[in-house]
Amino acid sequence: MPARRFADFENEIKRARDLVGIGQSLSSITNGLVGGEDHFRSALVHAVAALDAYVHGVVLDRAIDILMGRLHVAASSKVGLSFAAIGKIMTAGPPGSAAVELSARTYVAERLGLETYQRPDDIGSALAMVGVPKIWSTAFPVDAYTRKTALGVIVSRRNRIVHQCDLDPLPGGTTTPITSSDALDAVGIIESIVKEVDIHC
Template sequence: MPAPEVALFKQNIRYARDLIATAAALRAQVTAAINTDDLLRSSLVQGVSAFDHFVHEEVRARMIATQLGQHQRAKGYDKFRVSLGAVNSAIAAGGAAWLEQEIREQHGYLSFQQPDKVADAFRLVSDISLWVEVANHLNAKPEDIKRQLKLVVDRRNKIAHEADTDPTPPRSRYPIGEVMVRDSLNFMESIVDAVAVVL
């Protein structure tokens, strides 16, 4: 069932990896005076966005499948609140288009990047202990997986919200490297691959 959402994630994570390749190609052709670090920063931001988007799309798809009787109902599913407008649309039209609109509206302003928020989202469609199952699949400890994801997301937030600038004098930008960004993208991809198996 997760195939289209995973495929979309793979496409989006490829965009992030293309930015790493672009940075490497430019670095090989230009002088050191031209800094390509912002391409790496953009890659990390794109990678976290791809991960966030995957969670949104996967949860939405599984919720709709649940509504249509094609996916096992999770305990959290019945806790999703809908507006009276959505109820009226459901009564009038049936199907699940009303639910898709309601999910997009309610989740549209939410971020599914931090481990707790990701787990909360998946509780709408599954009763498994997400990070325990993902960690088991990856031969790791749940706390290590969550800690690493927090570090990746925190760095993305520094880039997106603080211009990746150290607040202490002389207020220089934090260093960033191709290996760190590539490892972060690979790590997020491993989580998505694990979710596709364990969910």
């Protein structure tokens, strides 16, 4: 059952590709005097953010469906809500009402906001928590390790960009090069992963 969040993900992936296009255009119209590298970095970061937002959305939607009794899963699922939050959800209105669902969505979203779902194992654990077990071996029965490794490399680069200005860790502090192809490859890998994962969500 494809997730309701896939269309939003596709919109964000398009924005990531548009950032690459802006960088390419900028470099082209200035004859290379102004490079588009920072736009390429932004595209890579945005693609990872799109993945993270997609997984958060799927986990939130499925968690609410579980709480509201619309989805039954065999997994022992936990999101770590406090007793106070559970009490507020239960007293928000009559069982099954829109008020209860809105309250549940608010508290679960707040709790999930403490997590990041970018690294392969974190994504796998998050989806298993809401009844989608073993997503990597299920979605990629032949090349799960390769897909997980590729995503891990992209997420590591994303972290270097946002936490270390993409500086080379070796002495000298030069910025690690990035091309439009590097960015488009990262965007494409993330999109292909989410397309396959979405089939099972």
